[in-house]
Each structure stands twice: as C-alpha cells, then as structure tokens.
Amino acid sequence: MSTTFAAAIREGLATALAADDSVICFGLGTDDPKGVFGTTLDLHKQFGSDRVFDMPTSEAAMTGIAIGAALNGLRPVLTHQRLDFALLSLDQLVNNAAKWRFMFGGQRGVPITIRMIIGRGWGQGPTHSQSLQSWFAHIPGLKVVMPTTAADAKTLLLGSIFDDDPVIFLEHRWLHNMQGDVPAGDVREPLGKARVVRSGDAVTIVAMSYMTVEALHAVDHLAAQGIACDLIDLRSIRPLDWPAVIASVQKTGRLLALDPGHLTGGVAGEIVARIATDHFTSLNCAPQRLAAPDVPEATSPALTKDYHVRAEHIAQAVGRMLGREVETASLIAQRQFPHDVPGNWFSGPF
Amino acid sequence: MNAETSRRLLFDMLRIRSVEETIAARYGEQTMRCPTHLSVGQEAVAAAAGAVLKPTDLAVSGHRAHAHYLAKGGSLKAMIAEIYGKVTGCSRGKGGSMHLIDESVGFMGSTAIVGGTVPVGVGLAYPMKLNNTGQISCVFLGDAVPETGVFFESVNFAVVKQLPVLFLCENNGYSVYSPLSVRQPPGRKLYELVAGFGLKTFHGDGNDVRAVHAALSEGVAAIRAGEGPRFYEFETYRWREHCGPNYDNDIGYRSVAEYEAWKLRDPVPALRRALIAEGAISDADVAAMQAAIDAEIAEAFAFAEASPFPDACDAFTDVYAADAFAPAAG
Numbered sequence: 001m002s003t004t005f006a007a008a009i010r011e012g013l014a015t016a017l018a019a020d021d022s023v024i025c026f027g028l029g030t031d032d033p034k035g036v037f038g039t040t041l042d043l044h045k046q047f048g049s050d051r052v053f054d055m056p057t058s059e060a061a062m063t064g065i066a067i068g069a070a071l072n073g074l075r076p077v078l079t080h081q082r083l084d085f086a087l088l089s090l091d092q093l094v095n096n097a098a099k100w101r102f103m104f105g106g107q108r109g110v111p112i113t114i115r116m117i118i119g120r121g122w123g124q125g126p127t128h129s130q131s132l133q134s135w136f137a138h139i140p141g142l143k144v145v146m147p148t149t150a151a152d153a154k155t156l157l158l159g160s161i162f163d164d165d166p167v168i169f170l171e172h173r174w175l176h177n178m179q180g181d182v183p184a185g186d187v188r189e190p191l192g193k194a195r196v197v198r199s200g201d202a203v204t205i206v207a208m209s210y211m212t213v214e215a216l217h218a219v220d221h222l223a224a225q226g227i228a229c230d231l232i233d234l235r236s237i238r239p240l241d242w243p244a245v246i247a248s249v250q251k252t253g254r255l256l257a258l259d260p261g262h263l264t265g266g267v268a269g270e271i272v273a274r275i276a277t278d279h280f281t282s283l284n285c286a287p288q289r290l291a292a293p294d295v296p297e298a299t300s301p302a303l304t305k306d307y308h309v310r311a312e313h314i315a316q317a318v319g320r321m322l323g324r325e326v327e328t329a330s331l332i333a334q335r336q337f338p339h340d341v342p343g344n345w346f347s348g349p350f
Numbered sequence: 351m352n353a354e355t356s357r358r359l360l361f362d363m364l365r366i367r368s369v370e371e372t373i374a375a376r377y378g379e380q381t382m383r384c385p386t387h388l389s390v391g392q393e394a395v396a397a398a399a400g401a402v403l404k405p406t407d408l409a410v411s412g413h414r415a416h417a418h419y420l421a422k423g424g425s426l427k428a429m430i431a432e433i434y435g436k437v438t439g440c441s442r443g444k445g446g447s448m449h450l451i452d453e454s455v456g457f458m459g460s461t462a463i464v465g466g467t468v469p470v471g472v473g474l475a476y477p478m479k480l481n482n483t484g485q486i487s488c489v490f491l492g493d494a495v496p497e498t499g500v501f502f503e504s505v506n507f508a509v510v511k512q513l514p515v516l517f518l519c520e521n522n523g524y525s526v527y528s529p530l531s532v533r534q535p536p537g538r539k540l541y542e543l544v545a546g547f548g549l550k551t552f553h554g555d556g557n558d559v560r561a562v563h564a565a566l567s568e569g570v571a572a573i574r575a576g577e578g579p580r581f582y583e584f585e586t587y588r589w590r591e592h593c594g595p596n597y598d599n600d601i602g603y604r605s606v607a608e609y610e611a612w613k614l615r616d617p618v619p620a621l622r623r624a625l626i627a628e629g630a631i632s633d634a635d636v637a638a639m640q641a642a643i644d645a646e647i648a649e650a651f652a653f654a655e656a657s658p659f660p661d662a663c664d665a666f667t668d669v670y671a672a673d674a675f676a677p678a679a680g
C-alpha cells in the first residue's frame with residue numbers, strides 16, 4: 001500500500017500500540033488536531049489517553065520520565081517536533097538513558113524511542129533546523145536511526161520501539177510528504193542494516209535520510225551520462241553497517257560520504273576516516289565528503305541557497321572524483337519550486 | 351492615568367494590531383518566508399509594558415515577540431525587513447520573525463526555544479544589581495514557560511540574589527493547540543505556583559490595558575527601588591493560529607464560542623470607547639492615529655520590499671567575533 005512517510009510513521013506507532021500494551025506515545029501536540037504533521041493523528045482516540053498523550057513543555061523531565069517508565073516495564077515513544085527542542089533533554093539522554101545498562105553492570109536497559117524531527121527551509125533558521133545526528137551517534141549506548149523511505153519509516157520505527165536500547169529516531173521534515181509502498185502488519189526491521197539503493201562501480205555514495213533523496217536524483221542523472229554509482233542508504237547511523245560500506249568501496253575504489261549536518265565532527269567525516277584508515281589500499285582516489293557548512297543555518301532565503309548539499313553538488317563531486325565533466329544544468333532546471341521548500345505542497349509556516 | 355498615557359496606550363495597541371494584521375494579510379504572498387507568530391488580541395500587555403519600562407530598561411522575549419519588540423520601541427522597518435529576510439532587518443536576515451533585536455531601545459533579543467531567554471533576562475539583571483544602575487530587566491513569557499525547568503531555576507536565582515527582574519507572563523490559555531488543562535493540574539494558578547519561590551506575584555485581566563499599566567507601574571517602581579523580582583500573570587487570548595496568518599478555530603482545539611467571547615473583550619476598541627466617553631479623545635483623533643499608523647506600516651513594508659537581500663557570503667559571517675575560521679569547504 002502506498003502512503004506518505006508521515007502516514008507510515010503513524011502506522012508504525014499504531015502497529016506498536018496494538019501489538020504491545022507496554023508501548024506508550026507522548027510528546028508536545030501528540031493528541032492535538034494536527035497530530036505532529038499527521039504522524040500521531042487521532043492515535044489517542046484508538047488507544048486511549050493513558051497511552052497516547054500530550055505533555056507539558058518539559059522536555060528534560062519528560063525524557064527522564066520516559067526512562068523511568070521504561071525501567072519499570074513500558075516502551076515509551078517520545079516525539080519532539082524539532083530536534084532543537086530535544087536539546088533540553090541531553091542530560092537525561094546522555095547521562096541516564098545511554099549509560100544505564102553500562103553503569104549498573106548490565107542489569108537493565110532503557111527501551112525508549114525518541115523521535116526528533118529535523119526542520120529545513122521556509123526560514124526555520126538557526127534554532128529550528130539543526131541536523132545533529134553526529135552528537136547522538138557519538139554517544140556509546142545510544143542508537144541513531146535515520147530512515148529515508150516510507151517503508152523504512154514504519155519498519156525501522158517498529159524495530160526501534162521493540163529494540164531493548166534507547167534509540168534516537170530522526171525524521172527529516174522534507175520526507176514527511178514523500179510517498180512509498182509500506183508493508184502491512186507488524187514488520188520490525190532490525191537496526192544497523194544499510195540498503196543498497198542503486199548499484200554501480202564508479203563511486204560509492206553513502207547517504208542517509210533526506211540526503212538519500214538528493215543522492216538518488218544525482219545518481220540517476222549520472223547514470224544517463226554513463227556513470228553508474230553505488231548508492232548506500234545507511235538507515236542507521238549507530239550501529240553503522242560497515243560491511244556494506246566496505247564491500248561497496250572495495251568494488252568502486254571511491255567513496256563520497258554525504259551528511260545533512262555540519263562538516264566538522266560529522267558522520268561523513270567518521271565514514272571517511274574509517275575507510276581511509278582501515279581500507280586505504282581499496283581506494284583509487286582520496287575519499288570525499290559533502291556536508292552542510294560550519295555555520296548555523298540563517299533564516300533569510302537569500303542565505304540558504306547554497307547551504308544544503310543538493311543533487312547537483314553530489315553529481316559534480318562524483319565528476320571531480322572521476323576526472324570527468326558532468327552536466328548538471330538540466331538537473332537544476334528540473335526543480336520547479338524555490339530552493340527553501342521541498343515541493344509546491346509546502347508554503348510554510350512550519 | 352493621565353490622558354497622554356491613555357492615548358499612547360491606544361496608539362501603541364492600534365499600531366501593533368495593524369502591523370500584525372498587515373503581516374497576516376500579506377503572508378500569503380510568500381515573501382515572508384519564516385515561521386511567524388502573531389500577537390493579534392494580545393496587544394494590551396505589550397503596550398502597557400512598553401509605556402512603563404524606560405528605554406534604558408532591558409527586555410527579552412520568545413517566539414511571539416513582535417508586540418514586545420514594537421512596544422519597547424524597536425524599529426518597525428527593521429522588524430518587517432527581518433521577516434522579509436533582508437539585510438536591513440534587525441538581525442540582518444539571520445534570524446527572521448523569531449529572532450528580533452533592537453539594542454538601541456533595550457530590546458536585547460527574542461528567541462525561539464520556549465524558556466530560552468528567561469535565564470538570559472535574569473542574567474541581564476545581575477550587573478544591574480551589582481552596579482546599582484536603577485534599570486530593570488523585563489522577561490516576557492508565555493503560559494508554557496512555567497513548565498520548563500529553566501524557568502524555576504531562573505526565578506530561584508533572581509529571588510536568591512534579589513535581582514531587578516520583571517517576569518511578565520501573558521497567559522493566553524494555550525501552548526500551540528494544547529490547553530492549560532493538559533499541562534497543569536485543575537485549579538492551578540501560575541501566579542500562586544510561582545509565589546512559592548518567595549517573590550511577589552500578581553495576576554489580572556490582560557485585556558484591560560489601563561489596569562495592566564497601573565499594576566506594572568507600581569510593580570516596576572518597586573523593583574526599581576530594590577525590592578527584588580516580581581511575577582505578573584495577565585490573562586489574554588491569541589486570535590489567530592499559533593504560527594502563521596490564519597484563523598484556526600475550525601480545527602477543534604478550542605471552540606468558536608470561546609474565541610467569540612474573547613473577541614468581545616478586544617482591548618483596543620475597549621480603550622477607544624472609554625477614552626471617547628471620557629472626552630480624552632475624539633473619533634477624528636483616532637482616525638488620525640490610524641492614518642499615521644497605516645502610513646508608517648506602508649512605508650515599512652515598502653522599505654522591506656525595496657531592501658536588498660544579504661549577500662550570499664553573509665551566510666558565513668557572524669559565527670565568531672572575528673572571522674577566525676575560514677568557512678569549511680563543502
């Protein structure tokens with residue numbers, strides 16, 4: 001069945017709530033008429049307000065409360081409408097959730113799922129658009145999932161909810177309206193498996209979340225020019241599917257890692273470092289990465305034009321790595337809407 | 351209250367209302383490309399605070415800050431240009447509607463994370479106390495803010511150090527679509543809750559601008575006299591949707607009847623009627639005010655539209671004091 005990514009999240013939540021009474025779902029606006037961009041819409045009507053509920057604007061406490069509830073048998077799913085709001089809860093996530101199993105000698109884990117939505121465009125600006133997956137991926141004890149497709153949105157969410165460790169589940173706002181086929185039923189995808197989205201032997205492109213969409217445009221555009229790339233959708237940042245990345249690099253000899261976050265200290269840098277240090281002899285050219293620049297994202301549309309990595313940048317980077325001229329003008333021309341919206345369906349404000 | 355102050359309050363409320371309604375009317379043109387939270391219906395507290403605070407007093411606010419910025423004396427042109435993302439904007443296009451600043455009038459910044467500026471406002475007050483400057487720091491906040499830990503931590507410190515802080519809460523009953531009833535227990539009064547921290551707290555009708563003005567006049571004088579921080583809660587109502595230009599009474603989180611009841615308590619015509627009845631102002635005076643406001647707004651929008659966008663390279667500036675680091679290569 002084809003649904004939007006947002007509807008797939010909702011289906012994943014509904015499936016989990018139906019499958020296991022220990023699942024609860026809360027966060028600001030969870031039961032409001034918009035239902036967090038449709039992802040939690042009306043779930044409270046089906047599952048009751050004890051299990052699906054709104055909360056005070058108390059992100060730090062509510063995260064700790066989720067941890068305590070998890071220690072006492074529940075599987076809480078906490079949603080933040082922006083990742084930026086979840087920053088208030090870092091202490092609970094990093095010092096409690098991530099460490100609990102370890103610091104008490106493995107007695108008990110913390111099966112919580114924290115959904116965070118990454119904003120972009122329409123002037124989301126410095127504090128509503130941060131893509132900080134590398135922060136969470138840096139913390140031993142946390143898992144970090146970043147789905148791209150509607151199917152993965154549902155199945156990886158189910159995998160996250162029924163995982164026995166804390167999972168940071170990052171949804172890019174620009175994916176919410178994308179359509180895809182979603183499997184019916186309680187399909188729980190295990191975390192840590194990448195997917196090869198396109199196969200080729202020219203360059204290995206490693207992407208995640210919305211970056212995969214831009215990469216797909218680039219890869220298909222390059223294919224028409226006779227350049228076939230491997231495109232790996234990581235789906236999970238921690239654990240990261242190193243065997244998939246390594247196997248691809250051994251085939252192509254070239255690595256281009258993409259990252260929707262800042263360049264310095266990012267996930268792409270980690271991938272480049274690991275491949276360069278451990279698989280140097282597999283490489284035919286220096287590994288490359290494309291990421292957001294090391295500045296906050298401004299609000300003005302005039303300042304975000306070249307902020308994010310887009311398909312043309314990816315195609316050009318592949319061309320540079322191969323020492324080939326690639327044509328990108330037609331790729332840019334295909335985009336029929338302003339750079340700061342994901343499509344004509346989006347006209348602000350949030 | 352003298353007639354001059356009353357007229358000022360009416361003018362400032364009319365001005366805020368007209369600015370916000372113009373933004374709402376023109377938002378659909380898709381040239382104001384940022385999340386925008388309007389204060390229509392909530393003009394009274396801002397106007398009263400603006401009249402009570404001195405230009406040398408400092409203020410901070412949150413996401414719904416247009417009214418606070420304007421009432422404190424912030425440049426209208428720079429605010430509209432900021433919403434348009436122009437280089438002439440008060441934050442040079444970096445921040446948009448949710449990040450307003452005009453230090454020339456003591457508006458030290460509004461930010462978008464709920465509760466984020468509360469400790470900053472308390473921090474502003476610390477050197478005021480140290481140096482005995484006679485200033486006060488005004489922290490504008492919504493009814494969701496006393497749900498954040500940082501609010502209570504900040505109030506506590508302000509009380510411990512007896513800092514000159516005015517915590518000014520506009521309780522409009524909602525945080526986005528969530529009524530207070532899902533965020534506080536039944537019967538809870540925010541001003542009673544906060545009083546537990548050991549500061550004087552007050553509450554009142556946030557749509558009665560003269561009552562707000564009277565309360566704040568007394569309060570600000572006391573804070574200025576060194577009596578420590580105070581918390582004021584005023585009940586009011588946001589007319590339009592939480593974020594954006596439209597009405598949203600149809601989506602079901604609040605009733606049309608509730609909205610209509612609050613509309614009857616519109617603070618702007620209430621003051622206008624009272625002043626006319628008192629003979630403090632005439633219909634012609636009000637028309638002249640409105641004409642002056644309309645002209646100023648037209649000029650501000652024209653200024654914003656005619657202003658240039660920032661240069662693309664401005665995206666890389668202002669991260670550090672000096673541009674110590676070259677922008678990272680992509």
Ligand SMILES: Cc1ncc(C[n+]2csc(CCOP(=O)(O)OP(=O)(O)O)c2C)c(N)n1
Pocket residue numbers: 028057059085088413414462463464491492493494495522524525526588592
């Ligand atoms: C820490 C944090 N959590 C959530 C949000 C999302 N958010 C933006 S405005 C808002 C409502 C705040 O309500 P209130 O303080 O009553 O102000 P009002 O919008 O009513 O003026 C929320 C929850 C946020 N900006 N920051």
Ligand SMILES: [Mg+2]
Pocket residue numbers: 492493494520521522523524525526
């Ligand atoms: Mg409110």
